[in-house]
Amino acid sequence: MKHTDNDNSLDRVVKSSLNSAVPLEVEARLRRRLAAFREKMDSAETEPRRRVHILAMILSPPRRALAYALPIAAVLAIAVVVLITSGGFNPAKAYAQAVEQMRKARTMTYTMILPQSGIMRMPPRWEFCYKEPGLIRQTLILQTWLAGIMQTVVIVDLTQKKGIILTSQTKECTELDFSQMPPDKFQVNIIDEMRRIPTRATEVLGQHVLDGRTVQDYRVTTEGLDRIVSVDVETGNIARMEGKFINAPGMNVVMSDFRFDVELDDSLFDLTPPEGYRKVTVPVNVANPTEDDLIHFLRWWAEHNLATAFPPSLHLKELQAKVAEMMMSDELVGDKETTSTEQLVQQSFHMMIQGIMFLLRMAPESDWHYAGQNVQLGAADKAIFWYKPTGKPTYRVIFGDLTVRDVAPGDLPTTAALPAQP
Amino acid sequence: MNSSHGDYDTLIQPIEDRMIRTVWRIVRDPDDADDAFQEALETIWRRLDHVARHPNPHALILRICINCAYDVLRRKSRRERHIALAEISDEMPASAPSAAEQVASRETREEIYRAIGQLPGKQAEAVLMRFVEDMPYGDIAQALGCREATARKHIARARVKLATALAHLAPSPLREVANHEAY
Numbered sequence: 088m089k090h091t092d093n094d095n096s097l098d099r100v101v102k103s104s105l106n107s108a109v110p111l112e113v114e115a116r117l118r119r120r121l122a123a124f125r126e127k128m129d130s131a132e133t134e135p136r137r138r139v140h141i142l143a144m145i146l147s148p149p150r151r152a153l154a155y156a157l158p159i160a161a162v163l164a165i166a167v168v169v170l171i172t173s174g175g176f177n178p179a180k181a182y183a184q185a186v187e188q189m190r191k192a193r194t195m196t197y198t199m200i201l202p203q204s205g206i207m208r209m210p211p212r213w214e215f216c217y218k219e220p221g222l223i224r225q226t227l228i229l230q231t232w233l234a235g236i237m238q239t240v241v242i243v244d245l246t247q248k249k250g251i252i253l254t255s256q257t258k259e260c261t262e263l264d265f266s267q268m269p270p271d272k273f274q275v276n277i278i279d280e281m282r283r284i285p286t287r288a289t290e291v292l293g294q295h296v297l298d299g300r301t302v303q304d305y306r307v308t309t310e311g312l313d314r315i316v317s318v319d320v321e322t323g324n325i326a327r328m329e330g331k332f333i334n335a336p337g338m339n340v341v342m343s344d345f346r347f348d349v350e351l352d353d354s355l356f357d358l359t360p361p362e363g364y365r366k367v368t369v370p371v372n373v374a375n376p377t378e379d380d381l382i383h384f385l386r387w388w389a390e391h392n393l394a395t396a397f398p399p400s401l402h403l404k405e406l407q408a409k410v411a412e413m414m415m416s417d418e419l420v421g422d423k424e425t426t427s428t429e430q431l432v433q434q435s436f437h438m439m440i441q442g443i444m445f446l447l448r449m450a451p452e453s454d455w456h457y458a459g460q461n462v463q464l465g466a467a468d469k470a471i472f473w474y475k476p477t478g479k480p481t482y483r484v485i486f487g488d489l490t491v492r493d494v495a496p497g498d499l500p501t502t503a504a505l506p507a508q509p
Numbered sequence: 510m511n512s513s514h515g516d517y518d519t520l521i522q523p524i525e526d527r528m529i530r531t532v533w534r535i536v537r538d539p540d541d542a543d544d545a546f547q548e549a550l551e552t553i554w555r556r557l558d559h560v561a562r563h564p565n566p567h568a569l570i571l572r573i574c575i576n577c578a579y580d581v582l583r584r585k586s587r588r589e590r591h592i593a594l595a596e597i598s599d600e601m602p603a604s605a606p607s608a609a610e611q612v613a614s615r616e617t618r619e620e621i622y623r624a625i626g627q628l629p630g631k632q633a634e635a636v637l638m639r640f641v642e643d644m645p646y647g648d649i650a651q652a653l654g655c656r657e658a659t660a661r662k663h664i665a666r667a668r669v670k671l672a673t674a675l676a677h678l679a680p681s682p683l684r685e686v687a688n689h690e691a692y
Contacts, residue, residue, distance in 0.1 A: 097672050101621055101640045109533040116539065117529045117546045124550045125517045128557075285518065 111220040111245055122190050129183070181318060182288045182305050192347040193219045199342045221245025222356040242356055251358050260360035285309065294320060302326045376445035382489050384442025385471070389464035397459030397471055397487070401446060450477050458500065462487045470500040520560060521553075524567045527642060528574050534641050535578035535622075541585060542578075549577040565651035568644060572652040575637045583626060624674035628667050631655075635663040636671070 109117075189195075199213040214226040223243045243250035243263070250263035285307060292304035292315070302317040317327040328342045360366055388398045449455055452475065459471035466487030473484040473494070481493040484500070521528075532545045552573050553560055563569045625633050631653060638644040638652065650660035 097668055097675070098640065101671065101675075102643075105534050105618065105621070105641055107534050107537060109529055110539070113533060113539045113542050114529055116543050117532070118525070120543070120546050120550060121521065121525055121528075124521070124554070127554065128517045287518065 115219055119191065181303070182291075182316070189347070194347070194349055194351045196344070196346045196349060196351070197342050198344040199340055216351055216355055218351045218353075218356065222351075222353075224355050242358060244356060244358055247358070249358055251360065253361065253364060258364050260364040260366050262358075262360075262366060288316070297326050300326055376442075378445065378483065378485075378491070381442045381445040381472070382485060382491070385459065385485070386464070386489055395464045397462050397464065399460045401443065401457045401459075401472075449474060453477070454482075459487075464489070473499060520566050520570065524570060527571060531571055531574045531642050532578045535575065535637070536582055536585075537618075538585075541581050545574070545578040545581040548581070549574045552577060563651075565648055568638075568648040568652035571642055571644065572634060572638060575634065575641065579633070579637065582622060621671075621675060624671050625667075627674065628670060632663045632667040632670070635660055636667040639664050 195215075195217045197215050199215065212228045214228075216222075216224040221244065223241075223245070225241045227239045227241070238255040240253040240255075241250065242253075248264070252261040252263065253259075254261070288305035289308040290306040292306055294301055294303050296302075297317060301320045303320050305316045305318070307314040307316060313331045315329045316325065319326045325345050326343075330340045330342075385397055389395050446455065455472065455474035457472050458469075462469045462471050464487065467490065469487040470484050471487055473482045475482045475496075479493075481495055482499055483491055484494045485491050528546070528549070532542050532549065536542050536545050549570075553570060556573075560566050560569055560573075625636060628636065635649050635653060638649045639646075644652070646657050646660050646664075649664070650657040653660060653663070655663075
């Protein structure tokens with residue numbers, strides 16, 4: 088029985104009917120089931136078995152890699168809260184319990200700073216609130232050399248797939264609409280990132296005194312991210328957490344002031360523009376992304392980094408991390424004489440979404456590949472991206488000078504390219 | 510628990526998202542998803558030794574999730590005579606439909622599940638693993654405990670039957686395969 092085009096038609100009909108994003112509240116319920124199941128598995132272990140676990144935890148690398156992540160998500164990923172255990176302080180157990188508690192938290196607040204910030208007078212500071220099933224509020228306070236103090240509030244309601252950005256300096260309210268985003272591919276719930284933190288510390292470090300309190304440190308390392316979690320030995324509460332990007336030396340984030348399961352009023356997450364704020368429409372046409380959107384994004388990226396090179400990949404998480412890294416190292420500020428940091432960040436976000444949406448909307452059979460890493464803008468002989476438009480016999484190939492040619496399948500580049508998965 | 514069990518980080522954590530997604534895509538109802546998920550976890554717990562020793566434990570776990578979800582759906586269909594799926598889906602304000610979902614109506618989905626329900630057990634399981642989770646044939650074969658060629662055969666036969674049962678829903682190629690496909 089040969090698999091035919093007709094079979095593909097059937098597959099498409101069936102798959103499109105079965106495809107559905109998991110509602111946030113359902114996901115939260117099922118994750119609580121998983122948390123209970125994990126406890127059940129853990130509690131069934133015998134003591135000898137547990138000792139082996141602890142030894143393995145200390146000696147072996149973590150199994151799950153978080154890879155690159157948005158800085159804020161990376162920091163969230165180290166957010167843990169420690170249960171006060173009876174019978175003395177058990178470092179390894181305390182960490183595991185902290186992760187479980189964090190996964191169960193229905194609300195959370197914390198403060199985060201980025202100590203390294205070349206273009207800032209003061210470290211950028213975030214005040215963060217989260218409330219299930221998907222309400223997020225982030226207040227970003229920046230003090231730049233050019234623009235002075237700026238405060239930006241981002242509120243996202245994942246259940247409505249909407250959000251707003253409130254900019255204090257310009258009194259602008261930018262409305263965000265995520266409804267056109269493919270639900271399975273565009274994840275903006277950074278809590279999900281945090282909840283994927285390994286439940287075992289890579290290493291139990293020593294104790295020391297921090298701000299007059301004795302704290303126990305843990306190292307939690309995954310690919311691309313190294314976290315140090317400090318837990319107050321006496322209270323079981325987190326005292327400090329720091330995350331470092333392994334591939335971006337000098338770039339680190341520090342979190343503090345954690346509170347879990349506190350009352351957060353819904354008004355904090357109100358999407359109604361405040362009085363006196365002017366509505367701004369986000370210039371992102373996500374409904375009909377085109378090849379030109381991708382080309383604009385590629386050009387924008389190449390023109391806004393010092394190496395004039397194309398992005399290292401088209402994976403959304405890697406791009407987000409890269410934007411943050413470039414922002415911290417001044418690489419992103421190619422035209423800082425005329426552009427504020429805030430505008431640059433917003434531009435990068437918009438360009439990224441526009442370009443990536445073109446990829447997300449592609450048909451599965453488009454067979455797109457990306458090979459732009461380390462290729463400089465203008466390299467006319469290097470193919471950086473190719474895909475097969477639906478119903479066309481040839482591929483569209485974008486070259487380093489951003490020209491586009493139609494190419495027969497047999498003439499495609501042989502460069503090792505990254506397969507599709509934005 | 511003996512040492513053959515493996516642990517949560519190895520067996521479950523890498524596929525948490527897929528387990529959740531799989532169950533949801535089949536039942537499309539919060540309470541049913543909760544029930545199916547709980548049943549799946551209980552099944553995994555009861556068979557933990559077997560799961561941990563399985564050559565492809567992740568595929569087996571996803572198979573268990575699919576079976577439990579589908580069992581819940583079948584029980585519900587029998588109980589409510591097929592009235593529930595569409596209405597229940599409409600009660601979910603958070604599950605805003607994607608473009609694809611808008612195209613594929615709830616009636617279509619209901620018919621697809623009904624057609625899958627008419628398939629022999631292994632064919633139904635195989636086709637759900639393939640369509641719901643996009644599992645590779647090799648994984649499906651390991652989950653079913655058969656050879657890959659057999660898994661392919663299950664799916665191919667299921668395709669033919671589904672093409673016949675769903676021909677009225679689809680564009681002309683489907684009708685053609687329903688009329689002309691031969692074993």
